[in-house]
Each structure stands twice: as C-alpha cells, then as structure tokens.
Amino acid sequence: MGKIKNFLWRGILFFIVFLIALALLFIINVKVETWTILMIIITGFLSITIDTDNSSNKKLHKSLKIVSRALFASFSVYILLSMFIFVDNVIPEGNSLPEEPSVPELSPVFSSKSIGYEEETVSFSYNQLPTQILDDIFPISLNIFSHQESELEKVLLLKEYIKEDIDSRIGSEADIEFTILNSSNEWIQYTEEANKIKINNEDCIEDYLRRIVLRxxxxxxxxxRDLCLIIATDYYDLGKAYAKQNDKEVAMDNYIKAIKYYKDSFNMKTEKGQYKYDSREIFYILGxxxxxxxxxxxxxxxxxxxxxxxxxYQLSFGKETNKINPYIYSGMVDxxxxxxxxxxxxxxxxxxxENSFLIALYCSPKAITRRNINKHLAEVYQRLITYINNYGQPNxxxxxxxxxxxxxxxxxxLESEELSKMLPSNN
Known part of the structure; x- marks a missing residue:
C-alpha cells in the first residue's frame, strides 16, 4: 500500500509541474512539436516513478532511471533552446530579383484588418504638399527615385539611405539623465500632468492634443529619448485618428511629426543604453x-x-520567431x-x-493568422500564374x-478549415 501511495504522489507531483511548464510555454508563445511534449511526459514520468530501492533487479531499474532522466533533461534543454531558435530562411539583404508593384484598384481582395492592421481608406495627393514637407517625408527626391532602372534598385537605394542616415544620427545628442531632470519642478509638472490624461477613446483628438502640448x-x-519616443507615438496615434475622420492633410502633418520624433530618438541612442525600443522596433513602426x-x-x-x-519593414526583420508582424505587413505592402x-x-x-508570407506562416502558431496569410498567398500565386501567362517566365x-x-x-x-467549422459538434 505504501508503494502505491508513494507512486501516486510522485505521479501527481510530476503532472502538476508539467502543467505549470506547459502553461509557461503557452504564455511565452513557444512553438513545440507534439512528439517533444510526449517524450517529456514519458521520460519525466519514468524518471520519478521507477523505484530502485524496492525492486528485485536494482541494476536494471537504476540504468532505466539514469537513461530516462538523461532523456528528460535532453528534451527539456531542447524546449529551452527552442525559445531562442532563429528563423533560417530570412529574406536576404538585397533580393536577387529585379522589378515590382500592382492592381487596377487600391482596395485589396482581402482586408488587412483581418490580421490586426487597420488601414485608412481616405485618399490624398502628394502634389498638394509643399516642397519642404515632401523633403521631410521622402529623403530622396521623387525625380531621382523615379529614374532608378529597376524597382529592386529603388528599395535598395532607400534602405541604404536610411542606414546611413541613422548611423549619422546615433549619439549626436545627449540623453539627459532623469536625476538631473528630477530637480526641475517644471519638467516634472508637465510630464505628470500629461501622464494623467488617459486616452480611453482613440477618437478623443482633444485629449491627444493636450497631452502632446504638455509633453x-x-x-x-x-x-x-524615452520622452521623444512617447511624443512620436502620440503624433502617430493622432494621425490615425485624423485619418479615420477623413481629415487627410492634418493626418499627413501628424504622420510627418511622428517620423521626425522617431528619427530624432536615434540622436540620443548609444550602444550602451538600455531603452524601451530597440532599432528594429522603431524601423517597424516607421514602416x-x-x-x-x-x-x-x-x-x-x-x-x-x-x-x-x-x-x-525589411530593416526591421529580425531572427526572433515570435516577431512576425514585419514579415506579414511587408508581404502586404509588396x-x-x-x-x-x-x-x-x-x-x-x-x-x-511570397517570401515574407511564407516566413510568417512558418513562425505563426495562431490559426486565424495562418488563415489570413494563406488568403494572401492564394492571391500571390494566382497573380504569379497570370504574370507568366501574360509576360513569360523570367529568371x-x-x-x-x-x-x-x-x-x-x-x-x-483554407477549405479544410472552413469544412471543419461546418462539421457537427460531438456535444
């Protein structure tokens, strides 16, 4: 009876520890193969339930226990390493393919809202903007840009300019320490008052404006640098609010200010600094x-x-498997x-x-995200088929x-997912 009781307690303890570990993997969003989980269960259960003290064949049981513990440790290390696995098929810095862009109408076949991005539906002409504002938005003149031989060269030209611009900015201004600013009652008052203004509704433009003025x-x-990034985010959110109201010019003005502040944040960035946003995240937001x-x-x-x-977006590409948004949205813009x-x-x-969507598909564990990526991929493949039929097959x-x-x-x-929804429930 004592052996059975001891066995049950060990089994219950293992089951509780396993559930906690499984919950942590789910929270961290780590993608683990089913066979790995099964091997963890089997080897872990054996490692704590094999009794070497009260067995007729102690040597055999001891050997089994050592082997099961070694396997359990190996699979546990494998799961830990999977948290830091890099995506191998990341898009190279400069694709070897020439040329590019898209449909008679701007409206997409599949809305990007379905994967979390809320697109503005208003329209606006750059010709309405003064030259100075155009220069702020686009670092390379439209004339130079339009005369590049291929579309690939245009993207590479912009990426090269951006990297040179950011490199020239880093460390050009000092990031004032908070210990110095804490002695300024006025600075503290402005920031505290701004922090009290909570935006409960993204349409509350007046609240955004009051908060921006204070900051x-x-x-x-x-x-x-932190305050610079917060102001940049406020301007970006304000621009989205104006775009939602179809106020195109004011939306554009706020987007431009957001770009300026995000770029200025690099002026106060140093290699040693620990900041809320790293370079890739800012590149993604600018994208x-x-x-x-x-x-x-x-x-x-x-x-x-x-x-x-x-x-x-392409400059924001990283090797973290849990950061798939740059790949999804880069594919959408493509x-x-x-x-x-x-x-x-x-x-x-x-x-x-296709390349960006496939990377996102490889990394995404969520069914709804995979479904919408597949919708975009279906359109990409149909367009590639139509392209070859119309223009032939290039290298x-x-x-x-x-x-x-x-x-x-x-x-x-996609059809199997839709079919599974139509099947009757077992309940």
Missing amino acids: ESAYDIGKT EIYHSIGNLCDDSNCQYGYYMSLAY LKTARLMDNKSSYYFLLDA GMQNVSDYKSKRELVINE
Missing part, C-alpha cells in the same frame, strides 16, 4: 507610418510611400504595390511577398504548374 513643453526643457502615408494617397506617388514602408503596378515590373514584389521564377500546386495547397488548407 513637448517638457521636451523643450529637457530632452530624453507602419509610411504604409499609412501610402494609403492616404491616390496618385502614382503613393508608390514612394509604399517603397519607404518596405525599406523600413502585394499592394504589385496590384498598383499590374505590369511587367510587378514580379519582384510578388516573389518578395528566378518557378513555372505555372509549380505555382498552381502551391495555390492548391493553401486553398485546400
């Missing part, structure tokens, strides 16, 4: 802002906004640009979109049958 007043007294700017426009220059967005072009130069963007592209097979795979996955 910029504090920023004039003492510049810190979002230029994506929004591209959505505001209704003339051919909106492609420049999308190209800037692509450049920033696809949107391909729709706008809808010509012989569009295939670079289609291939780039770097697979043939029509390959893309048909790929499209069938994603369509079958």
